[in-house]
Amino acid sequence: MPSNRAVAYKAPGIVEIIDTPFPTFELQTGPGVHPVNVGRKVPHGVILRTVSTNICGSDQHMVRGRTTAPAGLVLGHEITGEVIETGPDVEFIKVGDIVSAPFNISCGRCRNCKEGKTGICLNVNPDRPGSAYGYVDMGGWVGGQAEFVLVPYADWNLLRFPDRDQALEKIMDLTMLSDILPTGFHGAVTAGVGVGSTGYVAGAGPVGLAAAASAQLLGAAVVIVGDLNEDRLAQARSFGCETVNVANGDPADQIEQLLGVREVDAGIDAVGFEARGHGAGAQEAPATVLNSLMDLTAAGGSLGIPGLYVTGDPGAADEAAQKGSLSLSLGTGWAKSLSFTTGQCPVMKYNRQLMMAILHDRIQIAKAVNATAISLQDAPRGYAEFDAGAATKYVLNPNGYLSN
Numbered sequence: 001m002p003s004n005r006a007v008a009y010k011a012p013g014i015v016e017i018i019d020t021p022f023p024t025f026e027l028q029t030g031p032g033v034h035p036v037n038v039g040r041k042v043p044h045g046v047i048l049r050t051v052s053t054n055i056c057g058s059d060q061h062m063v064r065g066r067t068t069a070p071a072g073l074v075l076g077h078e079i080t081g082e083v084i085e086t087g088p089d090v091e092f093i094k095v096g097d098i099v100s101a102p103f104n105i106s107c108g109r110c111r112n113c114k115e116g117k118t119g120i121c122l123n124v125n126p127d128r129p130g131s132a133y134g135y136v137d138m139g140g141w142v143g144g145q146a147e148f149v150l151v152p153y154a155d156w157n158l159l160r161f162p163d164r165d166q167a168l169e170k171i172m173d174l175t176m177l178s179d180i181l182p183t184g185f186h187g188a189v190t191a192g193v194g195v196g197s198t199g200y201v202a203g204a205g206p207v208g209l210a211a212a213a214s215a216q217l218l219g220a221a222v223v224i225v226g227d228l229n230e231d232r233l234a235q236a237r238s239f240g241c242e243t244v245n246v247a248n249g250d251p252a253d254q255i256e257q258l259l260g261v262r263e264v265d266a267g268i269d270a271v272g273f274e275a276r277g278h279g280a281g282a283q284e285a286p287a288t289v290l291n292s293l294m295d296l297t298a299a300g301g302s303l304g305i306p307g308l309y310v311t312g313d314p315g316a317a318d319e320a321a322q323k324g325s326l327s328l329s330l331g332t333g334w335a336k337s338l339s340f341t342t343g344q345c346p347v348m349k350y351n352r353q354l355m356m357a358i359l360h361d362r363i364q365i366a367k368a369v370n371a372t373a374i375s376l377q378d379a380p381r382g383y384a385e386f387d388a389g390a391a392t393k394y395v396l397n398p399n400g401y402l403s404n
Helices: 057-063 164-169 171-178 180-190 206-217 230-237 251-259 288-296 330-335 351-359 376-387
Strands: 005-011 014-019 046-054 079-086 098-101 148-151 198-202 222-227 242-245 264-269 297-304 339-341 371-375 393-397
Touching: 005 376, 014 376, 046 098, 046 171, 057 376, 079 148, 079 171, 098 164, 098 171, 164 171, 171 180, 171 351, 171 371, 171 393, 180 206, 180 264, 180 297, 180 351, 198 206, 198 251, 198 288, 206 222, 206 230, 206 264, 222 230, 222 251, 230 242, 242 251, 251 288, 264 288, 288 297, 288 330, 371 376, 376 393
Parallel strands: 198 222, 198 264, 222 242, 264 297, 297 339, 371 393
Antiparallel strands: 005 014, 046 079, 046 148, 046 393, 079 098
């Protein structure tokens, strides 16, 4: 049987390249695999040879030790690959297809999937609605930061690229379709971004930059990005965004200098539960971004919240936050009639349209997020540099499809 190498979480701050079993059409036991899923048959699945697989900020939460992820968990939920084997029940996906796998696994058969709510599928995770590859409490589906990976319900889940040569030519953009581009786009859509609107994106990491680029695609007149990291803010400015450094204080004050008013039409949280306060030397304060967005979003507006929030954070500053309970100024949101959208992005709602936007040069997402290809062996370095604040989206190249 062929070998398979993968990136695994070992301990807080440590990832390693390990040898891991080659995928089969039956789920095996392993770190994080739910016991109910062990032995589950996957005749509807395919095996991919990984073309590209990206390091995500969501992975960093686990690697920092800020979740209950078990040691040995194979990481990676942003997967693009070439089909090398199909299960007996796969009808439309063929060997040789180049495909994007949405990070959220869905069955296509349950009530939620049929309603387009693929981020909260009822059949793929025995613990709760919703699942993902290589992620804590998501059913134990093996991650895709590996040479080979299994994708279940392939006819339903996979987005096939129409032309192999064109796909490989634009692969650094297309690899973003598995997660961050649809996620950022979802944040912008649910925040109500439209033609002529003004928007504020909290966070200039890859998802925040994807949200900013998406807001531009949707016709926003002004997109403002806030962060503490000057290199990441410079990356936002590189494609036409305005920026504020929240280390300098309340972003509303800086927004007023840019717009003449202290509020925007649409607010997007691309930070999540490891948020820090505003001002020089600010410490972690996980409700800061949400409360700030309620202050600076105009009455009747909406907040899109693609940033990750969790129910278990052992590294949180207080007991309430360790259970996902934050001190929110909900009264502010109520008084201003604000709308909120949280949760996993339903990737399949957007990925085909965004694929077409990439193929027809309507968005250059790889350039916007400063995508950089590195080898699978260099993944520990990529994780360390990303955690240190590098203004880079690291794309792993396990099988040599990409130009490093």
